[in-house]
Amino acid sequence: MPRIAIVLSPGFQMMCFAAISAFEVANVAAGEARYDITLLSEDGGLVKNTLGAGLETERFDDPGIFDTVITGGLMMPKPSSDGLIAFLRAAGGACRRVASICTGAFILAEAGLLDGRRATTHWLFARDLKARFPRVRMEEDRIFIIDGPIWTSAGMTAGIDLALGMIENDYGAELARVVAQNLVVYHRRAGGQSQHSTLLKMDAKSDRIQNALVFARQNLRLPLSVEQLSEAAHLSPRQFSRAFRAETGQTPARAVENLRVEAARLMLEQSRHTLDEIAIENGFTDRERMRRAFLRAFGQPPQTIRRAARLGADA
Incomplete structure (x- = not known):
């Protein structure tokens, strides 16, 4: 059973939890546990989001115990801590997949995981990411992009499309379709679809x-x-x-x-x-x-x- 780690930083954007819900619903729709979901942060304990509400997290340590590590985005990108960068670099070599939702792509770029790879992020921040990290092959008009073991998504609700893409990759199109239906997703978008x-x-x-x-x-x-x-x-x-x-x-x-x-x-x-x-x-x-x-x-x-x-x- 794939273990999914969601890495949160102080001030994380709440919409990343829409993507987490897709994995939760996959467990319900399948009638058995298909995913084990863990919330992580650098120090563990309570991490507050953009609205000031806190969530309990576990302290990250060894990324190798996870199949997939996903970093949530911030409302406004800012430099990441050395500890977070080190953890994601280690995850890049130890996990089957490393992913970002929205501006989480900036964190993966800081860790060097996007160097030479195709990637996307929210269209409002795409050109900024490209300017700050010129080795990233930015495609600013995509819902999500898979380049080898690295997955990146556009902003906000595109994280749901990324999660549905992972579910389809893991368990087939039918389970992904049922999850989308349960989430009342009107149209499940392919990764190559335009953000506009x-x-x-x-x-x-x-x-x-x-x-x-x-x-x-x-x-x-x-x-x-x-x-x-x-x-x-x-x-x-x-x-x-x-x-x-x-x-x-x-x-x-x-x-x-x-x-x-x-x-x-x-x-x-x-x-x-x-x-x-x-x-x-x-x-x-x-x-x-x-x-x-x-x-x-x-x-x-x-x-x-x-x-x-x-x-x-x-x-």
């Missing part, structure tokens, strides 16, 4: 327009005409078009194209499907229409984006 969601950017105000967008995201293979979308929103086509543009600043056609491009890019980077298959799966009809959409969105054709993703993975 097209649905979030459109920021629909009403439930009706949100329902239409969700319908579109789940049915990209369909033509997704205004009539189909307005039916999902329970509005007339004229009412729908007017309300959609007022709430999102886009036409329905442009919004659907943006959703298709986002989904197609993820498939390009993470699957071996052909360009024709990806185009059909995401409603572009043919690869030429997909190519033109990619040029509008990214200034690059799909082949270039796939090639860059593969080169990054190989490196």
Whole structure:
């Protein structure tokens, strides 16, 4: 049974416990203990978070007794103690996995565990990390990244995606799916997914327009005409078009194209499907229409984006 150690520093950000809950729920969903979870700190005892509430921890010593060591992030990155750095360096050589949530990546970088590796963190701090630790191959627009034994995640809720990825890696996709369902995670995101969601950017105000967008995201293979979308929103086509543009600043056609491009890019980077298959799966009809959409969105054709993703993975 994997032993998971969560390393906390004074002023840790509370959202890291959302990720811990995924391992806890995995035990419940499996009907037996699949993970043993321990809270650690340098001195042990009570460690206070950003809100001033304290949690009891054990004093860290030998990292070799743990399968996975995860360091939680701080609201604002700051230099780590020599003891914490030494512990994480030792964990890098003794544990199967070492991971960070959010700005915890700064701590791994201080320990030298990210040197020469691909990594991510909260987009607000990504450029700062890259400037302070130039040997880190920062990818600031990813939910989480696995580079060998090192896992790093973006901010806040991305820690849940990282934990679900570990559960899938350990026990398979079905348990990870059940855990996500129990956590009421609406959509389990893959590590390569962008931190910036097209649905979030459109920021629909009403439930009706949100329902239409969700319908579109789940049915990209369909033509997704205004009539189909307005039916999902329970509005007339004229009412729908007017309300959609007022709430999102886009036409329905442009919004659907943006959703298709986002989904197609993820498939390009993470699957071996052909360009024709990806185009059909995401409603572009043919690869030429997909190519033109990619040029509008990214200034690059799909082949270039796939090639860059593969080169990054190989490196």
